[in-house]
Amino acid sequence: MNLIGVSINHRTASVELRESLKLSTEEIVKLINSLKQSLLKEGLIISTCNRTEIIGITVSESVTFDSLISELLNLKSVDGISSESFEKFKSFSVIEHIFRLVTGIDSMLIGDNQIFKQVKESFQISDENNFIGFYLKKIMDFSLRIGKRAITETAISEGAVTVSFAAVQLIEKIFANLSKKSVLVIGTGETGEIAAKHLRDRGVVRLALTNRTFEKAEKLAKELNTAVFPFDNFKEHLHKFDIIVSATGSQDFILSKSDIEKTMKKRNYESLVIVDIAVPRDIDPDCRNLENVFYNDIDSLNIIVEQNLSKRRNEIPKVEKIIKEELNGFTEWLNSLQVSPIIKALREKFEAIRSEEVQNNINRFSNEDKEKLEIVTKKIINKILHNPTIELKKFANDESTQDLIRIKLSVIQEIFGINTVKEQEKFEA
Amino acid sequence: MISTIHTLNILIPIFYFITFIVYLYDFQREDKNLSNSKRLFLFITLCTHLLYIILRTIEFDHPPITNVFEIFTLLAFSVSFAYFVLELVTDIRGTGMFIIIISIAFQTVSSIFIKDLSFVREELRNNLLGTHVFSALLGYAGITISAVYGFLFLMLYNQLKQNKFGLLFDRLPNLEILEKLCFYSAVIGFILLTIAIIIGVIWLPQSNLNFSYTDPKLLGTLLIWIIYGLGILRKIYGNLRGRKLVIVSIVGFILTISSTILSNFLAKSFHSFY
Numbered sequence: 001m002n003l004i005g006v007s008i009n010h011r012t013a014s015v016e017l018r019e020s021l022k023l024s025t026e027e028i029v030k031l032i033n034s035l036k037q038s039l040l041k042e043g044l045i046i047s048t049c050n051r052t053e054i055i056g057i058t059v060s061e062s063v064t065f066d067s068l069i070s071e072l073l074n075l076k077s078v079d080g081i082s083s084e085s086f087e088k089f090k091s092f093s094v095i096e097h098i099f100r101l102v103t104g105i106d107s108m109l110i111g112d113n114q115i116f117k118q119v120k121e122s123f124q125i126s127d128e129n130n131f132i133g134f135y136l137k138k139i140m141d142f143s144l145r146i147g148k149r150a151i152t153e154t155a156i157s158e159g160a161v162t163v164s165f166a167a168v169q170l171i172e173k174i175f176a177n178l179s180k181k182s183v184l185v186i187g188t189g190e191t192g193e194i195a196a197k198h199l200r201d202r203g204v205v206r207l208a209l210t211n212r213t214f215e216k217a218e219k220l221a222k223e224l225n226t227a228v229f230p231f232d233n234f235k236e237h238l239h240k241f242d243i244i245v246s247a248t249g250s251q252d253f254i255l256s257k258s259d260i261e262k263t264m265k266k267r268n269y270e271s272l273v274i275v276d277i278a279v280p281r282d283i284d285p286d287c288r289n290l291e292n293v294f295y296n297d298i299d300s301l302n303i304i305v306e307q308n309l310s311k312r313r314n315e316i317p318k319v320e321k322i323i324k325e326e327l328n329g330f331t332e333w334l335n336s337l338q339v340s341p342i343i344k345a346l347r348e349k350f351e352a353i354r355s356e357e358v359q360n361n362i363n364r365f366s367n368e369d370k371e372k373l374e375i376v377t378k379k380i381i382n383k384i385l386h387n388p389t390i391e392l393k394k395f396a397n398d399e400s401t402q403d404l405i406r407i408k409l410s411v412i413q414e415i416f417g418i419n420t421v422k423e424q425e426k427f428e429a
Numbered sequence: 430m431i432s433t434i435h436t437l438n439i440l441i442p443i444f445y446f447i448t449f450i451v452y453l454y455d456f457q458r459e460d461k462n463l464s465n466s467k468r469l470f471l472f473i474t475l476c477t478h479l480l481y482i483i484l485r486t487i488e489f490d491h492p493p494i495t496n497v498f499e500i501f502t503l504l505a506f507s508v509s510f511a512y513f514v515l516e517l518v519t520d521i522r523g524t525g526m527f528i529i530i531i532s533i534a535f536q537t538v539s540s541i542f543i544k545d546l547s548f549v550r551e552e553l554r555n556n557l558l559g560t561h562v563f564s565a566l567l568g569y570a571g572i573t574i575s576a577v578y579g580f581l582f583l584m585l586y587n588q589l590k591q592n593k594f595g596l597l598f599d600r601l602p603n604l605e606i607l608e609k610l611c612f613y614s615a616v617i618g619f620i621l622l623t624i625a626i627i628i629g630v631i632w633l634p635q636s637n638l639n640f641s642y643t644d645p646k647l648l649g650t651l652l653i654w655i656i657y658g659l660g661i662l663r664k665i666y667g668n669l670r671g672r673k674l675v676i677v678s679i680v681g682f683i684l685t686i687s688s689t690i691l692s693n694f695l696a697k698s699f700h701s702f703y
Contacts, residue, residue, distance in 0.1 A: 269668055
């Protein structure tokens with residue numbers, strides 16, 4: 001099995017290059033078809049905003065890393081990309097790389113569990129296009145199990161590691177149920193839009209928007225099915241909201257401390273969370289001194305992000321331990337492939353001898369004894385083969401070198417006159 | 430039986446301490462395996478404590494309500510039992526160590542100073558007195574738990590205000606839940622205290638010759654009752670919420686402790702039975 005892989009990722013190329021190589025599902029299918037023709041017997045293509053990878057078993061030894069890279073660049077030509085923009089993996093390091101990938105420890109955002117879903121989808125696309133064979137099927141099973149183990153057995157994916165997630169984590173430390181709270185998003189630029197969509201996803205029902213350009217707010221409001229206020233008079237409605245998220249491009253404060261003071265009075269001093277993710281800030285930070293006002297700007301949210309990232313980094317050794325365990329399991333399975341066809345061939349050979357001898361002598365027995373003869377002879381064969389089968393299975397987990405195992409197996413094949421080439425082919429099919 | 434009682438008297442604070450350690454460990458590590466088993470530790474401790482209370486009642490022929498150290502053991506039990514019920518009902522598991530430490534304090538003092546009293550004044554064997562004391566103790570347990578949640582609210586509130594996102598930020602429930610726990614514990618404490626006061630006011634003048642409406646314990650309890658009553662009314666009908674609400678709860682608790690200490694150790698009260 002000649003397993004190779006190439007990967008363009010955050011370690012090897014700029015975000016522009018990575019983005020420009022991102023493949024759509026149609027492009028992945030197209031690439032699979034061209035790779036199948038002359039380069040790979042089976043394979044996997046992973047393509048996200050942050051990485052594009054081709055992994056597979058080559059049809060011959062002559063297929064190189066550059067062959068795969070050329071095929072990719074033939075499909076999607078991008079200026080500035082060369083062979084140096086790719087990481088290259090061979091043999092066992094490919095498997096280790098996939099295992100690290102699915103757990104998220106290889107991601108730019110450590111513990112990003114999106115990658116697990118993306119790898120799973122990539123396997124599915126390969127499978128649907130008959131690009132997954134005997135070996136990659138097993139690698140897929142191991143990968144999916146490792147991904148799940150990393151999520152359930154460690155805290156590698158826990159805690160918010162983006163500003164918008166951190167804002168929600170913070171709000172959830174103040175309010176019990178977001179679906180019962182009302183939120184106003186001021187500014188519907190890219191940041192405001194992400195925040196609004198994220199809050200909607202987290203179950204916020206009463207969401208309202210306001211923006212200097214009313215039409216822009218109206219457009220997003222339609223998309224998210226929310227209320228929209230004209231920017232000129234949004235302050236009159238402030239007291240109706242439990243959470244205010246501000247992300248405008250204003251150079252000055254759009255809400256002063258006295259605005260918030262008035263709002264709190266109208267709110268009967270019920271808790272108010274202010275998330276000011278604008279740079280420069282939109283809301284006077286002095287309002288954090290007001291009773292029951294929780295003011296947070298981008299710096300405080302970044303503290304949460306940093307803390308969570310640090311916690312995730314501390315989980316890496318636990319994830320690596322899982323990877324090591326599973327790699328051992330995979331090696332055992334791989335080694336068992338060498339002995340399984342021999343065991344099967346040995347059993348078939350003995351069964352053939354038994355069956356032939358029984359057939360030759362069956363007429364010497366009465367009808368009653370014929371059935372007993374079958375049972376007894378089968379028992380004898382099973383007993384004879386019991387110990388050799390166990391010993392052969394031990395070879396799979398033998399710590400001797402592969403060469404030594406191969407010699408031992410060939411001696412057995414020689415002694416019993418068995419040919420496993422056909423068996424191996426049948427087994428892999 | 431007496432040797433069993435003495436053994437349990439030593440074991441119970443140790444059991445509470447072990448339970449506290451398990452809760453503390455889980456609070457720091459958030460071990461998924463400990464999440465359920467720590468509740469089992471508390472359950473075993475409470476069962477052992479209940480057995481101890483029953484054995485004392487049978488052996489000494491009176492409920493353990495005749496002096497402050499007997500009451501302390503009941504208070505330790507009531508506080509942890511009330512928390513146990515609260516944890517089962519709300520499934521909020523991260524705050525146990527802050528409550529159990531109160532039980533450790535009460536039980537340790539009780540275990541050190543408690544005496545084997547076989548002869549007590551006849552009125553202390555009265556069932557109505559038992560109801561009066563039990564409702565008062567459960568009321569105090571409610572007030573204590575309310576104060577603990579109030580204290581946790583204040584700690585988290587200050588951390589959030591100062592943008593400190595440490596262990597408390599990670600492990601404690603959110604402010605809204607802490608405020609609710611604080612308020613509802615206080616309401617339950619207030620209702621039970623009301624029952625205790627009603628029984629006391631009806632029954633005590635008939636049974637106790639030294640009864641006086643100017644008794645310091647009675648006045649102290651009345652003051653606490655009024656504070657909690659006003660606090661609850663202002664929460665329901667006014668704008669008492671958040672930090673101010675929990676401060677009222679904490680002040681009420683401090684007054685409760687002060688009143689107990691004053692009436693039992695310093696002032697002369699008909700509530701002192703020993």
